[in-house]
Amino acid sequence: MSSLEELLAAIRQNLPAQKVDYPEIPTYEKQGANLKDKFIVNLGLSGGESYDVGSIDEAKEIMQQKLPDTRVTCSATSEWEGSKSIHDIAHPRELEDVDLGIIRAEFGVAEMGMIWLTENSLQVNSLGFLSQHLAILLDPDLITENMHTAYRKIDFQASTYGCFVMGPSATADIGAYLVRGAQGARSLTVFFLKQQI
């Protein structure tokens, strides 16, 4: 097998002589944008829903109405207790029976209607993808404007995995018809609620 030195030698032998400078990249922030409103609109574009709630109980009630057949719930946040404890999970596959996964997002991105999750918010990464449905708690004050400002917020040293999630899983691979619920979550509901300390 090749070594790094061999790869670098092959590259150096072929590097274009004329060098191009690294540019300045603006963050394209707009004055006076209502970030929460933008977030709601863009989340809606990808089929996600959002609610203002005053308490976890209110959020639970909304989910109960939306998904009355939910049996197994599993929560990665101590604010919302699920029927299955995430702390007892020995292997990520054990989350395969979860109907509703509950996660507190680390922040949101208005431009995309996205939320940011890492292993710190997921506890077990597969919770975000094996759960049939997701309920996401988001502090409305933690919405950043766009992808440029989003990447400024992330500390890549603080986690080994991080994911921007934009609504439920989707595909249009059969006849170009949009279907929600491809391999990951079938639905994603965001509740605007500050963390209670």
Added chain:
Amino acid sequence: MSKVKVDQNAADFIYMDDIHQPTHDKNLWNARMKRDTAASGIPEWEQMRDLASQIKEHTLTHLDHYVQQFVTEATKRGVTVHFAKDDIEHNQTVYDILKSHHATKIVKSKSMLQEECDMGAFLEARGIELIETDLGERIQQLSGEMPSHIVMPAIHKTTADVAELFARTIGTDPNEDDPKQLTEAMRNNARPKFLEAHAGLTGANFAIAETGAFVVCTNEGNADLTASIPPLHIASIGIEKILPKTKDLGLFIRLLSRSALGTPATRYTSHFMGPRESGTEMHIVLTDNGRSRRLGMEDFWRSLKCIRCGACMNTCPVYRRSGGLAYGATYSGPIGIIIDPTFDESKFSELPFHSSLCGSCSEVCPVRINIAEQIGLWRQRMVNINESSKTLHYAFGAVEKVFANPKLFRLAEKAAYYGMKLTPNWLLYHKKLNAWGKHRELPEIKKETFRDWYIKNRLKK
């Protein structure tokens, strides 16, 4: 390798029936229109394309530095980085890692590099059970075909085709042709495979030198399932995927899915910075496979800027008509035309002639690759190395003579009128002679030429 007969392959698609080609055309044009709507919603769009192009050119002209930095940072995070100079080394490396972990059942998400290396066949021949988890890729795996599009691998197939395929391969009801139910069937078929897999394989859309992180974009969440359940994650990454800094992602994530499908981003933008938890491993196979050589090609190195969005395919009138399989290569459409010949000039010599040179590809490319110009340069190259089609060669030779001589040109104009009059339609629109004739009438050629008209109406006055 024998030459890819693009015209014949295109004819097979166009003449299949009256459904496939028009549906293909409509679906891709729809993606192009959605791209335009998404792009026009962002005032800084054109500037973002300039910046993305510049960042890619900066990285490629300093690639040794950034490769070294990426490897150093990824290694610091506990990732094992391997190096592969070509497809053979790539496949062997992946196999060796799997073997040392006794991994025989694997799930994978979409990777164009693994397609390019024909990794699936290599591993399957060695007893590895491999499941594609992207729906489009799975459809192609079950049909034994290459992906026909880099973002929508099975876009050339109709819902009825998929219904028939799934009935035959995964036992769905042959009368079930609802895309939602078919997607559900595949979801249920794939779930247990994620749970029992010994290893998960992914590609990468971007790799960040500053942190050693790599990014995978999917809409289905299949890359995250692939990476979050098995104890072993292997990512195949081409050296051209590297970007210098985390902040570059802001630009590229904004551009990628808007260019591809007209959506703000993919549903999942996943960042991998190291092994998940103790007892799990992460490996990267950093692969060259002709990329360093391409970097040294003065006319063609900028094709390495490609971020695999597929916008050039969606907009291309020739691609929309011929279908992606006509190109006989991992990369089809305009970007395929300028990449494929770098792997094999003789095999892919006809590809550069499979274009109208309308330039639409260059206009939509989010990193401003001069695709149309490069197609023109590849044509020159094919003629110079004597790999262009002999028919075209003689035809263009004749055209050159006629255009250079006014008398001959006038004669040819008249001859065209009588020629068209006399040639029966079955010959004009013959599948073998003119793959493009179906559904397209040639314009009527007037007996009176422009020259005749001008002399009669204008010259005297």
